[in-house]
Amino acid sequence: MNKKWWKECVVYQIYPISFKDSNGDGIGDLQGIISKLDYIKDLGIDVVWLCPIYQSPNHDNGYDISNYEAIMHQFGSMEDFDELLKKAHARGIKIVMDLVMNHTSDEHPWFIESRSSVDNPKRDYYIWRKGKNGHPPNNWESYFSGSVWEYDKTSDEYYMHLYSKHQPDLNWDNDQVFNEIHDMVRWWLDKGIDGFRFDAIAHIVKAQGLPDAPDPHHLPYVRAYTMFSNLEKVHTLLQHLYETVLYNYDIMTVGETSGLGPEQALNYIGDKRHELNMVFQFEHMQLDSAAGGTGKWEQTSWNLLDLKNVMSKWQTVLHGKGWNANYLCNHDQPRSVSRFGNDGKYRKESAKMLATFLLTLEGTPYIFQGEEIGMTNPRFPSIDDYRDIETLNHYRQSRRNGVTNEKIMNSIWKKSRDNSRTPMQWNDSYQAGFTTGTPWIKVNPNYPEVNVKKALQDPDSVLNYYKKLITLRKQHEVFVYGEYQLLHPLNPDLYVYTRTLQKDQLLIVLNFFDRTPVFDMPKELAECTAELLLSNYEVKEITLDSVSLRPFEARIYRLTKTHEK
Structure with missing residues (x-):
């Protein structure tokens, strides 16, 4: 039995902008997180995973980084982060950072230089190509809809962005990029953080020659698997990162890797691979998407037999060979009780049942903020209430295609990333105790009923049930191993x-x-x-x-x- 601290821990994911606002500007911040460390400790949490807090123009809520070694002003300062790290460690809580290495912001100094001229030394830090007869270099589609290519009039070339046009992809074939990333990772580890969640890590290598996808009408969820996801060179790059940097620190690493099954996951997390500790799989997240993941926004239902098949496959294939990262909700997914449970009459019962599921599987459990009190999807009535770039793009494109407002909103109520991004519901006061100002996105209207203060006072609450589960997991090794x-x-x-x-x-x-x-x-x-x-x-x-x-x-x-x- 290969024991590791990161196998035995319970992780709590914080989406900082929505967690706790300390200064009344409607945006969660680092001082807000510091003020809730005792709450997190009391829950039984060992590790906090922070979604991106780096300097960013915020086109995609921090996943567009303009300076890897600075803190976004709305969250605070580097001194605030150092205080958070120190006070978390004093409580026995480790801090894992969310790191985006597939792309940067288009406002990062590297990209500003890169796009300044075709012969700039940093031009090759990103992926630039000439168009073909007035069209983009190939037919790949972005995860946020439309082409992955953005035309740059100044140089008459296109740059690649798998996500927003404000998130240009880095060129990992460039050794200078490789070395810059290594230095930055080492810089954070030397500050004393306890690991990384590597965002979109499966996409850092693109198909040789950037060929057209065989079916230009296919959505990227399927065709990306051969064009820009989980290609062999990803493993070479990760092994090099491990051998030159990660190996020297006792840390936890988890990769975001879509489009693979457990057998392929072992290429990342196999005990002898020397790449990552664990990966997030997406197969259970695609059970309610049309055609096995090709249509996130389509109205379909998940099936328990399929869920059992997917989860059992991952549990059995990885046993003794790799390690699972278990989750039912995160910042990119709808609320688990609204998706896999019943967020009406049986909200408490189904939230507790799902907690039991999450905490009794083999693997490290990841709890997303608010999941421990049974927060639900908000069902905002108007598209104007939503902020997520993917959701807004979907709405605009669907309306252009003639889809009714009612049908689009029904899909958004089920699948929008904003479902999990509404402010944390701390109490039944103004704005759920999240802020004294106007929040960046509306609070879920059910906050007078669903909030931390009420849950703490109720012995039968979802929150107190989570505490019992986490205590059991720490008392009995069988829960872990x-x-x-x-x-x-x-x-x-x-x-x-x-x-x-x-x-x-x-x-x-x-x-x-x-x-x-x-x-x-x-x-x-x-x-x-x-x-x-x-x-x-x-x-x-x-x-x-x-x-x-x-x-x-x-x-x-x-x-x-x-x-x-």
């Missing part, structure tokens, strides 16, 4: 599995719907007695032979073989 085995694979209502570490065994029973299915103890566990460790309902049954479960019920049992008692 136990081997996963799926039971009842064809049951359409229940998700049931065991976690086994030597003689220690857990049974997890999850009802994913508002129905009342019957759970029968599998034959292979018939000789076991069961001790209930935790449930989101009051449980009176002594036996597990045949149990009628309530809507969104979750149970964790410790099993003991009868002859071992």
Whole structure:
């Protein structure tokens, strides 16, 4: 058993702009985070992952970096960051930074120089090409809609941007870029941070020769996999980064890697690969997208059997070979209780059930701010209430294509990245206690009912249930290192599995719907007695032979073989 601190930790993701505002300007900041460190510690968190706080013009909420070694003014100063790091460490909380290495801002000094002339020394820091007969160099599409190419009139060339035109892609074939990135990573590690989440890391290498994609009408979610995602040279670059920089520090690294299965993920995280500790997979996030991920905005439903198949595949393939990064929500995804649970009548019950799922899988769990109190998608009535560049582009393009406002808004209510980006709901006062001013995006209207203050006062709250789960995970190694085995694979209502570490065994029973299915103890566990460790309902049954479960019920049992008692 290869024990590591980053396997045993629980991570809390903070989206700084929406977490806590300390000065009344409507924007969350570093001093706001500092003021809530005790709350984070009390929750049981070991690691805070900070979304980008670097200097940025903020076209994509900080993922367009204009200075890697400075703090965005709206968040505070480098002195504020140093204070945050010091006070977090004093509480036993590690800090992981979100680092974008695929692209920079178009306001980064490198790009300003690069676009100044075709013979500038930094021209080759980015990917520039001549057009073809008045058209872009190839037919690749951006993740934010439209071509990946932006025409520059001054030089009569195009530069590549897989995301916004304000996010030009770096040219990792240039050794100078490679060295600059290494120096910057080392600079942050020498400040004492505890690791990185590498944004869009799978895209840093593009297909040789930049050929056209075979189907120009395909959305990038599929065709990017062969054009600019997970190409072989990515591994060469990451191994070099590890050997020359990362190896010298005891840190945690996680990569954002779309478009791969667990077998391919082992190329990044295999114990002997020397690249990353873990990666975020996207297969479960695409179960409610049309055609297996080619249509994020299409109205489709996820299926529990598919969810079990995806999660079980990752749990079993990686066991003993790599490590999972488990999440149900983040800054790019809708709220988990609105997506996989019931954010109405059974909000509390389903939020607790999903928490049980997240905290009992093998792998490091990532909790997104507000998930621990059961925050929901806001369903803002007007497109004017949204701020996300991807959402706004989708709305404009869909309207141009003749799609009705009602249909577009229905898809936004389900899938917009702004669903998870509304301000943290601290209490039932003005603006949910997030700010004394006007927030950068509206607060979810349900904040008088769903907030931290109310949750702390309610022994049966989602928040207090999370605390119990995290405590259990820290008390029993089987939660961390136990081997996963799926039971009842064809049951359409229940998700049931065991976690086994030597003689220690857990049974997890999850009802994913508002129905009342019957759970029968599998034959292979018939000789076991069961001790209930935790449930989101009051449980009176002594036996597990045949149990009628309530809507969104979750149970964790410790099993003991009868002859071992």
